[in-house]
Amino acid sequence: MKRILLTTLGIVCTCYLFAAPGQPVAELIQRVEADVNGLNKVYIFQDSPEYYTRMRKYYNSILDEMQQIRFRELSTTEQVDYLLLQRNMRQEIKEIDLNAQAYTQVLPLVPFADDIMQMQIRRRRGDTPDAQQVAFTLNKVQQAIGTARGNAAKNTQLTAADFRKASAIVTSLQKGLQNVYDFYYNYDPQFTWWVKEPYQKVDSALSKYAAFLNFELADKADKSLDASGIKGAPIGKEALTDLLQFEMIPYSPEELVAIANREFEWCDKEMLKASAALGYGQDWKKALAKIKENYVAPGKQPELIHRLADEAIKFVEDRKLVTIPELAKESWRMFMLSREQQRFAPFFLGGASILIAYPTMDMEESAKEMSLRSNNYGFAHATVFHELIPGHNLQGYMNQRYKSYRGMFNTPFSVEGWALYWEMLLWDKGFHATPEEKIGALFWRMHRCARIIFSLNYHLGKWTPQQCIDFLVDRVGHEPFSAESEVRRSFTGGYGPLYQIAYMMGGLQLRALHAEVVASGKMTELAFHDTFLHEGAIPVEMFRAIITKQALSPSFQSQWRFAGALK
Structure with missing residues (x-):
């Protein structure tokens, strides 16, 4: 049994999902849902090379596992489950490939991404940080944000969608860095001493940079914007x-x-x-x-x-x-x-x-x-x-x-x-x-x-x-x-x-x-x-x-x- 929360305009409801016992495809569907939920809690940067690699491997493993199921022996309703799960796994891989391509496209706008991601990767298993090195890295990140901002303003090749993608990545990095800070601050004396001031500066810089990408550069590059002020993202035929x-x-x-x-x-x-x-x-x-x-x-x-x-x-x-x-x-x-x-x-x-x-x-x-x-x-x-x-x-x-x-x-x-x-x-x-x-x-x-x-x-x-x-x-x-x-x-x-x-x-x-x-x-x-x-x-x-x-x-x-x- 899995408990999930669904929200619509702030109204929260709770649902419980149950597997159908004795049905191999139904049980696999529930396992996939639970596995993906667990992996997403670990790999919190869902726009990152690490995430793309891990999830692509997982979805391919499910497709391989499905090859062992004897499709023709399934009932029609079980065959439908099989086809829909297969479709979803293939679509997930396709979307990962597209996201990875988009990430590579905007990587020059976020050259500091890996520095922040590595901090969170070490944090998620509770490694003791080198607090002085963390402070040094954050100072380097702050400088990199300033340089990236200047370069982004001069870039005429990227689209509005690219700038908004980069903005979303920066916001994700900001949340991931906060996750690191909240974990160690006030618990690790050295971390608390060294990191407080550089963290606050980087947090502020990330927030401003995300807004700059989303509300200035993206709007400037958005050819679909008009007097309505409604910002969308036309996806093409x-x-x-x-x-x-x-x-x-x-x-x-x-x-x-x-x-x-x-x-x-x-x-x-x-x-x-x-x-x-x-x-x-x-x-x-x-x-x-x-x-x-x-x-x-x-x-x-x-x-x-x-x-x-x-x-x-x-x-x-x-x-x-x-x-x-x-x-x-x-x-x-x-x-x-x-x-x-x-x-x-x-x-x-x-x-x-x-x-x-x-x-x-x-x-x-x-x-x-x-x-x-x-x-x-x-x-x-x-x-x-x-x-x-x-x-x-x-x-x-x-x-x-x-x-x-x-x-x-x-x-x-x-x-x-x-x-x-x-x-x-x-x-x-x-x-x-x-x-x-x-x-x-x-x-x-x-x-x-x-x-x-x-x-x-x-x-x-x-x-x-x-x-x-x-x-x-x-x-x-x-x-x-x-x-x-x-x-x-x-x-x-x-x-x-x-x-x-x-x-x-x-x-x-x-x-x-x-x-x-x-x-x-x-x-x-x-x-x-x-x-x-x-x-x-x-x-x-x-x-x-x-x-x-x-x-x-x-x-x-x-x-x-x-x-x-x-x-």
Whole structure:
């Protein structure tokens, strides 16, 4: 059993991961997770030649060990475990190689790195330091930082990504040096005498140098920066293609944009119908503006969220769409997002809890008004169940209790795809009864399409952050405040480059699979949904392989062109 902490905007929850007894691949997966956790605690400089060498050796040893497992004797679900573990090990090695290459590229910016790393390497086993030599080395490091800073300012060959990489390495070195200092200071008399003053000078120099690299040199070299001030890191087509292959999405970025535009066309047609029903004819933006006026007073939003959560649960249970454990209905919670958090998340967030965005007293009046309009009744009706039940909350609840060892394979195409799939399914089932509720649901579906288009165009180097913001305002009808927050979250919120496309594409995968096995009569909706929740948040193509008992091989390559199955 392994205990891990997951944090979302400061909210902490605890999960426990259990192996499946008697399953060699499942047990190996848990061992790998425990081993990597242990190694990462020892080798704390994860951008260092030592780390690259050690982890590359470890991942290769797991691949070698897997060769001893008789793949054809495994059940389909065990074969899926095998393929996913093999995929992850190969991807880890690939990322190590890329990181090692990037480290070599920026090494002239951190010529003092090895001096600091060697101190920490000796510390981790408690070696008695030569305190006078440590002080001498720190004085040398301080001088090297000054020289490196001067040379960095003259370097015109490095990119913004290089400078930010170097800044991250410097911050890591600063933390590693603090680890050394905190270990010996006040315990080792000689260390305490000799090292205090040089340490404080180097600590300050490292902090200033990291900021210089990140906020001056990187910004100066960043060709994607614009008036929005949002700092991202466009990764380019080659890296996007590699990530799509890893996520088992066999489409090019351009094909995904085309799919998003196709889905947008459906949204446009339905939005015009709902606009006409509300009395605004073809002017859907006026209809959207009208529903934005229907919001509850400050202080009343949590009460509305509770009511909408109960309505969604009743709707799903009455139609026997998915099994909802009583404890799942009892154990979800809610929290309010702060003003600062809403700069990155202007709407709900969710999981174990639902995190509510609504005006705070310290907001400017214009921001308060936009927050009210952005969290109106119609929008909330379409997203509370996305965050809670049957969306993220239910999925997270089940993933902790069934095949939880698959946690390392979690993908946003399954996590966000599951919640988005329910937006589609509940639309089909008539959950949104009024024109206002339909417009709210269509706003979000258009938003998911727009996320694909703006995020891929940004990473392909075609759009700037401000163009992304303008697209959300003009094409979807976002408030400027929420559009800016969404783009900031997309590019600086710690999400991967494919995260924003995962909502719609994961939802379309599940929708296509629903058509294949439910509409055809091979499975009931209840069985389909329950089985998905019991298999973990793995790539949807792998779930498809399990329920269709697909013949697999160790050389499996993703090839499911799911979008072609949708009308």
